[in-house]
Amino acid sequence: MRLLLDTSVFLQFIAGSDRLGGKARALMGDFDNALVLSVASLWEMAIKTSIGKLELLKEFDSLIPEKLEENEIEVLPIRLAHLSQMMKLPFHHRDPFDRLIIAQSIAEDLPLIARDGVFKKYPVEIFPVDTDSGDAPDEYSGTLPPK
Numbered sequence: 001m002r003l004l005l006d007t008s009v010f011l012q013f014i015a016g017s018d019r020l021g022g023k024a025r026a027l028m029g030d031f032d033n034a035l036v037l038s039v040a041s042l043w044e045m046a047i048k049t050s051i052g053k054l055e056l057l058k059e060f061d062s063l064i065p066e067k068l069e070e071n072e073i074e075v076l077p078i079r080l081a082h083l084s085q086m087m088k089l090p091f092h093h094r095d096p097f098d099r100l101i102i103a104q105s106i107a108e109d110l111p112l113i114a115r116d117g118v119f120k121k122y123p124v125e126i127f128p129v130d131t132d133s134g135d136a137p138d139e140y141s142g143t144l145p146p147k
Contacts, residue, residue, distance in 0.1 A: 002034045003027060004076070004105050006114035007041040007097065009129060011054075014067040021130030024113050035073045038104050042075065044097040081107045092121040 005013065005028070012020040013028055027033055042064065048054035056063050068075065078100065086103035093099060102122045105112040111125040119126055 001032070002036050002074075002108075002110055003127070004036045004038065004101065004108070004110040004112045005041070005073070006101060006112065006119075007044050008115055009113050010037050010041055010073075011045070012129075014063075014071065019129075021128075024127060024129045027113065027127055035071060036076050036108075036110060037068070037073050038076045038101050039078055040097045040100040040104070076104055076108070076110075078104075079107070089122065093118040 009020065009024065011017075013025075028035060045054060045064065046060060049056060049060050058066075067073070082100065082104045085107040086099055089099055089103060093102075098119070101112070102119060102124055104110065105124040106122070111127055112119060113127045113129065115129040120128075
């Protein structure tokens, strides 16, 4: 099955964070599942890194491509169908990145692994992160064994 990762889940996954619950980690570590990351997540991380809201222990330009390749994560581009779907969403949530990820989940029929409880208000299949619901750590540098 293909699984769409929320931005914070992706960051915790590549860091090997123990804040990512066992169920979510098992789904992401199952070689029968394909991991997908929205280009919206990459855009969000680039913006947050450039304004100092996200600190990476390696340069974005080297860390992110390395982790995408190492973990065989497919990057999902933004398509017109995603934007059309986003325009139909109710405004339970105003974060533009999350709204686009939700729209992509719906349009592509991709289950979403997410921590953000507001995602549950939308018609998406969610595999929740099953640990505490705090924000992601500020620094990401961990590595996972390559697939």
